[in-house]
Amino acid sequence: MNRPSPRLASRLCATALMLLSCLVLTASFCFASLEKEMAAKNKQLAAQKKAIESLTAKERTLHKDLAKLEGSVKQAVTSLDKLEDELAAHKKEQAEVAGRLDTLLAEREKTTARLQEMMQTLWPIYLTAKEEGFASAEQWAEANRREEWLTSLYREAQALRVEIERQSQIVADQQSVLDQKTAQAENKLNKIKDSRTDLEKKKTQYERQLADVRVKKKESEKQVQNLMGSIASLRHKISLQSSKQISKLQGQLTWPAKGKRVVSFSPNGNPSSNGVGLSLSAGTPVRSMSWGKVVHNDQLRGFGQVVIVFHGEDYYSLYAFLSEAPLPVGREVERGEQIGVCGFYPAAKGEGLYFELRHKQKVVNPLKWLQSG
Numbered sequence: 257m258n259r260p261s262p263r264l265a266s267r268l269c270a271t272a273l274m275l276l277s278c279l280v281l282t283a284s285f286c287f288a289s290l291e292k293e294m295a296a297k298n299k300q301l302a303a304q305k306k307a308i309e310s311l312t313a314k315e316r317t318l319h320k321d322l323a324k325l326e327g328s329v330k331q332a333v334t335s336l337d338k339l340e341d342e343l344a345a346h347k348k349e350q351a352e353v354a355g356r357l358d359t360l361l362a363e364r365e366k367t368t369a370r371l372q373e374m375m376q377t378l379w380p381i382y383l384t385a386k387e388e389g390f391a392s393a394e395q396w397a398e399a400n401r402r403e404e405w406l407t408s409l410y411r412e413a414q415a416l417r418v419e420i421e422r423q424s425q426i427v428a429d430q431q432s433v434l435d436q437k438t439a440q441a442e443n444k445l446n447k448i449k450d451s452r453t454d455l456e457k458k459k460t461q462y463e464r465q466l467a468d469v470r471v472k473k474k475e476s477e478k479q480v481q482n483l484m485g486s487i488a489s490l491r492h493k494i495s496l497q498s499s500k501q502i503s504k505l506q507g508q509l510t511w512p513a514k515g516k517r518v519v520s521f522s523p524n525g526n527p528s529s530n531g532v533g534l535s536l537s538a539g540t541p542v543r544s545m546s547w548g549k550v551v552h553n554d555q556l557r558g559f560g561q562v563v564i565v566f567h568g569e570d571y572y573s574l575y576a577f578l579s580e581a582p583l584p585v586g587r588e589v590e591r592g593e594q595i596g597v598c599g600f601y602p603a604a605k606g607e608g609l610y611f612e613l614r615h616k617q618k619v620v621n622p623l624k625w626l627q628s629g
Contacts, residue, residue, distance in 0.1 A: 263521040294490040301483040304476050311473040318469060322462045325455055333450040339445045346438040353434060357427040360420055367417040374410045500547045509545040509625045511594045512575060512611050518604045521621045530619040531574065531612030535604035541594045542609055545573045545626070550587045550595065559610065562597050573622075574612040577601040 275319050333563040502509075519533025551572075552564035558575035563583070566572055579599030589595060601608030 290490055290494050294487060294494065297483055297487045297490065301480060301487065304480045304483060308473060308476045308480065311469055311476060315466065315469045315473065318462055318466045322459065322466060325459045325462060329452060329459060329460060332448055332455060335448050336445065336452065339441055339448065342439065343441045343445060346441055348433070350434045350438060352442060353427055353431050356462065357424065357431060360424045360427060364417060364420040364424060367413055367420060371410065371413050371417065374406060374413060377406060474581060501569060501575060502546050502548075502571045503569050506548060506625050508627060509613075509622075510543060511626050512542050512573075513540050513547060513598060513609050515540065516604075518601075518608065519610065521619075523619055531610055532622055533601065533603045533608060533610045534599045535601070535606065535608045538598075538607045540598045540607065540609075541590050542575055542578060542590045542596045542598055544595050545611075545613070545622075546591045548573070548589060549586055550583050552582050553583060553585055555587045560599060561596070565595065570616045571620075572614045574614070576610040577608060 259298065325522045367614040371564035513534055513536055515536040518535045519529050519530060519531070521532055522529045542563075546565075546567050546569040548565040550563060551566045552562065556576070561576075561578040561581050563575045563578060563581050564572055565575075575595065577599050578596040581596035583589065584596055598607050600606065601610060603610070611622065613620045613625055
């Protein structure tokens, strides 16, 4: 089959130029876009680091407050243990005093009963002696001795009763004092229990706040790691774009394929040719001339399946008549990386490849840029 007519070729070139003009506009912002994106990531990173510093300060404060609360809780527990021991001692003493008081009251009841018995005995004797008198001196003496003996017993019992009353009063006073001390201890104990409950609630709140702060801090640290990874990736991309300058690779570019040249670069010839055409064996891989990014992969009338790779610095390479072109637009490729497989090329009357190299939309003789041989 013959090559496209000059008019068709001119129209197809114009179409390609329009496509490349759009790609130039897009690619011209690529480097600046990366720089802008990295600046934005650095700003986010600074904000996240500041947030982590704030969370760390809050964590430190909460931890300090929590330590104080734990100290207060520990002190409250110690006070509770001490008061519970003190209260137990008071109650034990209360029980002992109550036992002594019960004993004294029982003794008082016995003594009172004894006095009543003695009165019942003395009183009839006294009444009889007063009413009848005594017949003889012996009777008088006997009655007198009996009276004195009973009176002595009565006085002794009365003195015992008075002592019991005195001791009972002392014990009752002790009981009253113990009751007051016990009530005070119980009141203090209840207050400390309430205080401990409040402290435990505050401790739980602080622990919850501390846990929340630590979760947020961990999330922020994770975001920092992700941002640092993104920034490192962007720096790598920027470094690649700045270090892989195709303008410094004249005479070093990789041939897209090895085959017989059937079309030479001749933009002013008749017919004209803006690129180079090769005759290839079926299934020959087509490779990128240099590092770059796929910016076009689609059918172009008169050129079949076309892949265009942007190499930076406004340099583009075009590969036409491909049978396979699996790489998506936006995919970055390395120098010599396969971008497709040759297909039917009319100028080769069989399998082949047509390729161009352009700078700022203008065609460039690729033979001056490709490796010799």
